[in-house]
Amino acid sequence: MEHFIEGVHNYCDRWCERCVFTDRCRVFYMEEKDRKISAHDPKWETSLEPITKTLEEAKIMLEKMANEKGIDLAETDQEFEKERADKKSRVENHPLMKKSMDYLELSGEWLEKGQVKDNTDKIFQEVNLGIKSMQEGEREILLLRDSLEVIRWYQPLIAAKCHRALLGKEDEYNKHFAEEERDYNGSAKIARIAIERSMRAWASLLGFFEEEESAIFRILASLQQAQQVLERAFPNMDHFIRPGFDE
Template identity: 40%
Template sequence: MDDINSTFISGIYNWCDRWCERCAFTARCRVFEREKERDLKEPEDFWNALSENFKETLEMLHLIAEEHGIDLEQTVKDSEADTSLEEEDKRVDEHPLNIITSEYLFEGKDWIESSKLEEYCEKLTQQIDLGMRQVSEVNDEVAKIEEALEVIQWYLFFIHVKSKRVLNDLSDDFWEEYPEEEKSYNGSTKIAMISIERSMQAWKILFDAMESEQDSILNLLILLDKSRKLLAALAPNYAQFIRPGFDE
């Protein structure tokens, strides 16, 4: 337990995304103090830049989905029809949220491990050789893509793990006596939502850059959007949860 006069925030590490390099609270985290040989890169500026246009990302997703004849609201309603955790025979592994986040995990992993990005970078090099683009312009684009990819990779497993934690906590009535701002499933939902929104922003960067891959990226964005809406339906009061340090 942290000393009452300590600069450390008690329990802050329980509700973070474990990405210390991008965190603004490392100086007040006991876990980070134990392993702090790290090179921070202005974390607040990074996340502010990434999250600035989340509303625009959602608008883009809904517009393109409509153009493809995909009803995002209906696909979520179909999933929500079977989200009860009250039946004894209802297992967490069978819950739509667990299935969708697992699908995102494996499809996202396959996408990242494919040759898509390598081929795109080769295309950029060819454009430089042909005098179609400047080296500085391409370098800026590649740097932006690399940062987006870093975000996607960091949260790829995290989203599924935290979503499953939400389902496990909801299936246990232990937290019912606690206020909303202290219920574990609200805290897990909150950090899962943050991870999903950051991932969607990162995929949007790749979507804008890689025109030939927009269909495959659109599918991943739809999976994330479904996950986001299912989480909100399961834990509608998640925003009330107070993460020590982050939300104070």
């Protein structure tokens, strides 16, 4: 369909509920179609039939291509396997992975501690005692919820996008394109957007959790470090134009 923006879903944050391009995104359209089918057929979602059919079709196509190119699919290419393992190791040991994983761990530990519920209860209590007005209480709860939603959404995405960007940079395929068109710059760009939004959300939590100030500052510092390493690793990410979002 012509109204779709080609590739818009490749450099988004997958937060469809908050996306302005749902009506121009092929992925959203397909997923919406699946949701409608499964609403009428509860067995559809757990049925393996569509997946099996797609896999069979892919297998036939792969065998045909391998035949044409004289490739033996059963044979292991040792050199290729070694190269792949080296790339994987370089990506996993890159300082950017270390920093983004540090953030994932630190933020995860904090979110699991349970202060969020205590703080929400405290706001309700202050409203009940008349220390805060109903509107003030509602406003605070909404801000708190929104900040936490942002933090939770981007928390796993940051490391995943950094990983994708680093892996892409290792890939020979990207070298056929001009720097500003290389896919890894798009992944790096969305990783930086996720970091910036997370930083704003953590900063707004500071007003709610005074006694957690030093823990939150540590988390913010880990995000800042990830951002600095990301910017050093992908100095040209700003030249990448994400379809839809940056046009």
